[in-house]
Amino acid sequence: MDKVIMHVDMDAFFAAVEALDNPALRGKPVIVGGTSERGVVATCSYEARAYGVRSAMPIYMAKANCPHGVFLPTRYWRYKEISNKIFHIFYQVTNLVEGLSIDEAYLDITALYKNPIDVAVYIKNKVKRETGLTISVGISYNKFLAKLASDWNKPDGLKIITKDMIPKILYPLSVDKVYGLGKKSTKKLNDIGIFTIEDLYKLPRDLMIEFFGKFGNEIYDRIRGIDRREVTISRERKSIGKETTLLVDTDNKLELMEYLKIFSRAISNLLKNKNMSGNNITVKIKTSSFLSHTRSRTLQQYINDENDIFREAASILEDMKFEEKIRLIGLSVSNLKENKIEQLTLWK
Numbered sequence: 001m002d003k004v005i006m007h008v009d010m011d012a013f014f015a016a017v018e019a020l021d022n023p024a025l026r027g028k029p030v031i032v033g034g035t036s037e038r039g040v041v042a043t044c045s046y047e048a049r050a051y052g053v054r055s056a057m058p059i060y061m062a063k064a065n066c067p068h069g070v071f072l073p074t075r076y077w078r079y080k081e082i083s084n085k086i087f088h089i090f091y092q093v094t095n096l097v098e099g100l101s102i103d104e105a106y107l108d109i110t111a112l113y114k115n116p117i118d119v120a121v122y123i124k125n126k127v128k129r130e131t132g133l134t135i136s137v138g139i140s141y142n143k144f145l146a147k148l149a150s151d152w153n154k155p156d157g158l159k160i161i162t163k164d165m166i167p168k169i170l171y172p173l174s175v176d177k178v179y180g181l182g183k184k185s186t187k188k189l190n191d192i193g194i195f196t197i198e199d200l201y202k203l204p205r206d207l208m209i210e211f212f213g214k215f216g217n218e219i220y221d222r223i224r225g226i227d228r229r230e231v232t233i234s235r236e237r238k239s240i241g242k243e244t245t246l247l248v249d250t251d252n253k254l255e256l257m258e259y260l261k262i263f264s265r266a267i268s269n270l271l272k273n274k275n276m277s278g279n280n281i282t283v284k285i286k287t288s289s290f291l292s293h294t295r296s297r298t299l300q301q302y303i304n305d306e307n308d309i310f311r312e313a314a315s316i317l318e319d320m321k322f323e324e325k326i327r328l329i330g331l332s333v334s335n336l337k338e339n340k341i342e343q344l345t346l347w348k
C-alpha cells in the first residue's frame with residue numbers, strides 16, 4: 001500500500017511571528033535578519049518578496065530592492081516558542097514526525113486511515129487558532145512530492161499530489177524545484193538547454209550520474225515520482241535538565257528548593273512541548289571545593305508535571321547531606337519516552 005506523507009511548513013515564519021507580535025507590521029514588507037549592512041536576510045514577508053527580497057540575500061541588497069521595508073533583528077527564542085507549539089500539534093496527530101527545521105516537518109499519516117485532506121485542514125485550523133499563523137501543507141505518497149506540494153500554493157496552501165498526476169504535473173516545473181538542485185546545477189543544466197523537468201526526462205540515468213554523481217541516481221528516480229525515504233522520527237534527547245551556579249555559596253536547603261521549583265517548571269514545560277515524560281529524576285550539586293555529587297531516583301510511573309517533578313527532586317535534596325556549602329545546583333529528568341495521545345478522537 002502507498003504511504004501517505006505530509007509536509008508542513010510555516011509561511012514566512014520569522015516575519016510572520018514579528019507581524020503577529022506587532023500588528024502594525026501586518027501587510028508591510030518586513031525583513032528579518034542581521035540588521036547590519038554586512039548581515040543577510042533570514043526571511044521576509046510576502047510583501048517584501050514582491051520587491052525581489054529573498055532569504056540569504058545581503059541586507060544592503062534587500063535595502064536597495066525595498067528601501068521602505070521594515071528591517072528587524074531575529075528573536076530566535078520567540079520563534080522557538082512558537083515552533084514548540086506547532087510541533088506539539090503535529091505530535092497530537094501522529095508520533096511519526098520528522099522535524100526538518102524550526103518551521104517544517106514530515107508526518108507519516110498512513111496508519112491514521114483518515115482522509116488526508118481532513119487531517120491537513122485539522123492541522124491548519126489548529127495552528128491558526130493556537131498560534132495565529134498560517135501553515136502550508138503538502139500531501140503525497142512520498143517525501144519528495146509532499147515537499148513539492150507544500151510549496152505549491154504558499155502561503156496558507158493545501159495541495160495533494162496523487163499518483164495519477166505523475167509525471168504530467170511535474171513536466172512544466174523548472175529544474176530548480178527538484179530538491180537538491182542548487183543554483184550551480186541549475187545553471188549547468190540550463191547551459192545544455194534543460195530548463196524544465198520535462199527536459200530533464202531526456203537525460204538517461206547514466207548521464208544523470210555523470211552529471212550529479214551519486215545523487216544523480218536519486219534525481220532520476222524522484223522526477224519519476226519514486227522516493228523510498230522513510231519518515232524517521234527525530235532523535236529525541238535522552239534527558240532534559242537545568243542547572244545554575246549560585247551567586248553566593250549556600251547550605252540553606254530552602255533556598256536550594258526554590259531553584260528546584262524553578263527548574264521543575266522549566267523542565268516540565270519542555271517535556272510537555274515534546275509530549276514526553278521521564279521516570280528518572282537526578283539532583284546534582286557541586287560544593288565550594290568543586291566536588292560534584294548526584295543522586296537519582298527511578299520512579300514506577302513516568303511524569304512530566306511540574307509538581308510531580310518538584311516533589312521527587314525536593315525529597316532527593318532533603319536526603320542529601322552536605323559537609324560544605326553548595327556552589328551549583330542542577331536537576332534533570334531522564335529515561336524519557338513519548339506519551340501516548342488519544343489520536344483517533346481528534347476529528348471525525
Ligand code: TTP
Binds near residue numbers: 012013015041103154
Ligand atoms: P523557510 O521555511 O525556508 O522560509 P519561510 O518560512 O520564511 O518562508 P516560506 O513561506 O517560503 O516557507 O525557513 C523557515 C525559517 O528559517 C525562516 O522564517 C527564517 C529561517 N531561515 C534563515 O534563517 N535563513 C535562510 O536562508 C532560510 C531559507 C530560512
Ligand code: MG
Binds near residue numbers: 009011012103104
Ligand atoms: Mg517556512
